[in-house]
Amino acid sequence: MEFSATNAAHAVLVSSPGHLLPILELGKLLVTSHNVGVTILVVSNHLTATGESLIVQSAIASNLYNVIHLPPVDTSNRTSGPGITHIVLAVREIKPALRSALSALESPPTALILHHLAFDCFEIADEFEIPKFVYVSPNAWFLALLSYTPVLDKIVEGNFVDHKENLVIPGCRSVRPKEVPTPLGYRKSSDYAEFLHVALEIPKADGILVNTWEELQPRTLAALRDEKLLGGIVKAAIYPIGPIYRAPSKELSSELSEWLGKQPKESVVYVSFGNKGGISVEQIVELAWGLELSQQRFIWVVRPPVQKTGIGVHAKIGNNDVSFLPQGFMDRTREVGLLIPQWAPQVEILNNPSVGAFFSHCGWNSTVECICCGLPMIAWPLFAEQKMNATLLTEELGIAVRSEILPTEGIVGREEIKRIIRRVTVDEEGGGMRERAKALKLAAAKAHKEGGSSYNAVAQLAKKLCISDSSC
Template sequence: MEIHGVLVASPGMGHAVPILELGKRLLSHHGFNRVTVFPVTDDVPRSKSLIGKTLTEEDPNFVIRFIQLDVSGQDLTGSLLTKLAEMMRMAIPQIRSAVMELEPKPSVFVVDLLGTEALAVAKELEIAKKHVLVTTSAWFLALTVYMASLDKGTLFKHLSSYGALLIPGCTPVKFDRVQDPSGYVRELAESQRIGLEVVTADGVFVNTCHSLEPVTIRSFLDHKNLGLVMNGVPVYPVGPLVRPAEPDLKHEVLDWLDLQPKGSVVYVSFGSGGALTAEQTMELAYGLELTGFRFVWVVRPPAEHDPSASMFDKGTNQTEPIDFLPYGFLDRTKDIGLVVKTWAPQEEILAHEATGGFVSHCGWNSVLESIVNGVPMVAWPLYSEQKMNAWLVSEELKIAARVDAGNGVVKKEEIVEMVKRVMDEEEGREMRENVKELKKKTAEEAVKNLSTPQAAYFTQY
């Protein structure tokens, strides 16, 4: 029987990259004959440009078709979660039409966590198997499905009274603004809806592995803990799903890194969506300068009120002047630093032997890319589940130093301290050893994932 899989990705590279990597794996290792990927986006040229950098080879059986959204005039206010959930809701009719046109008819449907409403399309079209890919941690999946198991009153009581949600079998999740949960009722409502829809799938795949989250994964396998919340829906850790670095890629950053000593450079990037305020950008610049360490910094224009502003900023490009940095900064640091506008080849930078540390917003893709390349981090979360990820890498895995952004602007003195904790040979020794051990373990698990039970799961009808 020919197996045709359809995979749908929510807007943003953090969702598209794992979906694309899963699609390539299904085609190369799991017996699929054809895979069609539908990335949802409001900016096809930008998405094409970024996604083109994630695919290293062409295959006629691996097809990418973009779902173009027109969001002009739409109310996309609120948090990033509510914006992306609304965009995926708008895309449902186009997803339905696109899937109906496919030949041969797909037998497997996979959507990421923010697109769970599209599971109804798979059911309507009588697609045999429907799945969810969680593009972030198992801990975040645990939070999502457990929140959905509680009524709104109980959830608000937990958040207001305890400031945390005590999830069965895994680490509690602490919340900001807990004294007034009504201030983010839309976000909670979307999260609960997603959690309820997850357990209507035939299976859930998570971009993680046992080495990273053993306790949480065990809780999902335990019918008395999170296994009970999942209503019998199996959860499979299938990570890390990250794009491998291209060994022969040509880029000015890589040429510059070739000239630097091994492990001497700190890489600074806040992902494809992250944005800092003008004041914070200045503090970061002064902090990097004061550390004395070599650095590569991917910069974007400041945004004052939305830390995820770059995700929807179509005006940002590599030709804009960098007039928001301190006066003379580029001249003073020209011998030790390289400032790159908008985008840089992150996977290749992290894989380069000159890179010794990573100042990161802790998006899950960036966390995994840092781990698979054995690079310790300065954890600097900005929005969404990034604070959970930052806690995981700093407190549990102990591969990162975490900045304290609770008081607003992170001052240059703390930036210096955090970078030195990671980059200094003695202070950063434990983090480097821990991340190298994780690199080895995750590599071993990735090989195992190519032949474990989920490989046959798709073909059992």
């Protein structure tokens, strides 16, 4: 298959189920800052189609780019859990529809940019004889581990999580066995096989985009480019184009705005564990008590419990049913706390001047949003690469604290939760974290200004997407 030549750069971006937002924001950046035409192909499955519908509608209404929602795929009869296997299976099944969508485009694409879990569509780029790029929506340390996984697969005996020593990545911070991303936990799982498949395919891309910036992870990025280190494995050019995140786009509800308006500056702890993460009823009780005992103001996005803390299916109860909370909790915290069921406008809340810290699952999207708001964090990693993110935040960037025991390995008690909240909000240690977080906010903003590291990286990418330099 071959399209006729054109001078206009037109990138087709392909999401994977559950990872639409990073692709939409990347598309917005390419369109608004570098005049690249963008079409977004939305890949969804039975777990994501409903939840993403509002996001897709908003994207279509923006008129920034063309959005094509491919038919949702049902993989429920081929995989039992919400891991990466169900994502990769959906991408494989959608390939015929994706080919048809590309063929039907009025403006021919000059490149295909795939979310890293949509890597199986590389072959389609080859069929259409266009360059293929991959967008790794987590950070550079994750990319380093991903790239080095085929080597670790050969030298580590047994399960990575059972390994006695840290996993060494050339030129980078090593990874503790308990920090490895969820798919790498057990060799015999389908998720492990798919993660390894991703790791083997990603280096074949013509370029790798990653949601970080030079100043945030200079050592890791240098290792990825050094042919004597990871650069010998990752042959593709690395484009650190972050921070990519959703900026505030709407007003807070009158109730939320009014409540926040009554709170002192930087006094509120925002508590949320993402759309996919969840905690057990026992842990919810301890968290509630910890928030109450901390005597700090808070907004808590409350979701029903899951059977076991981590990633899982939330209990099916009414939206306003909070019977799993300690008796009397809402009455005792009425003056200092606000509970929001199921979902909240996170970016808008984090940008409010009354918010002073984020109690987070450390998903990279949420982490980038928090950094760009200049806030310290209480790290509460649950699944995927979130444990690595928590280590990066606490031990390298110095803008977060975390519990002594991982939330996925046991119940974190109320006294420890109280202690880590107050470390950020009250103790002198918290002041230092706040200063470092604000410095990172400024550095992140500078990266995307003209002449900044990320601005230059995206400009270089935009030229690669053009058939002729004059079109950029």
